Amino acid sequence: MSFCRCIVRGRDLLQGVRRIPAPAWTNRFGVVVRSKICARCGRSFDWRKKWEACWDEVRFCSQKCRRSRPSELDARLEHAISTLLERRAAGGTICPSEAARAVADDWRPLLERTRMAARRLAAQGEVEITQGGRVVDPDTARGAVRIRRRR
Ligand SMILES: [Zn+2]
Numbered sequence: 001m002s003f004c005r006c007i008v009r010g011r012d013l014l015q016g017v018r019r020i021p022a023p024a025w026t027n028r029f030g031v032v033v034r035s036k037i038c039a040r041c042g043r044s045f046d047w048r049k050k051w052e053a054c055w056d057e058v059r060f061c062s063q064k065c066r067r068s069r070p071s072e073l074d075a076r077l078e079h080a081i082s083t084l085l086e087r088r089a090a091g092g093t094i095c096p097s098e099a100a101r102a103v104a105d106d107w108r109p110l111l112e113r114t115r116m117a118a119r120r121l122a123a124q125g126e127v128e129i130t131q132g133g134r135v136v137d138p139d140t141a142r143g144a145v146r147i148r149r150r151r
Pocket of ligand 1: 038039040041042043060061062065
C-alpha cells in the first residue's frame, strides 16, 4: 500500500493540497486506505491485518512509540510551539530548537521529541512544517525543518 500512498502524496503535493489525515481515504485506484496518525511520533501509519479486531483503539505506529507514550513533557513541547508561533508575526516561522529551549535548559536531547510534537500539531492542522519556505510532508522530511502556523 505504500506504493499507492506515494502516488497520492505526490499528487497532493503537485496540487498544493494539504494532506489532512483521515481514518480512511481513497487512493487514485479507488482503493480505500485506512491510516492514522501516531499519537507519539506524529507520523501516519496504515491499517494492518493484525489490527483487524482493534483498529479503533490503535494509537501508536509501533512498539517503540507505544512504550514511550506521550507524557506531560510532550504536551509542554506542543504548548511551547503554539505559544512561540502566536508571538511571531503572521507567517513567521520557528526552529524546533526554540521550542525545546523554552522547555528545558538541557534542550538538545529534546530535539527529536520537539519534531514529534510539531508533526502531531501538523496532523491536527495547526501548523505546517517547512523546508526552504515550502511545506513538506512531516512523514518524510529529512534534515532541518521550520514550523509555522497553518495558512
Ligand atoms: Zn509512532
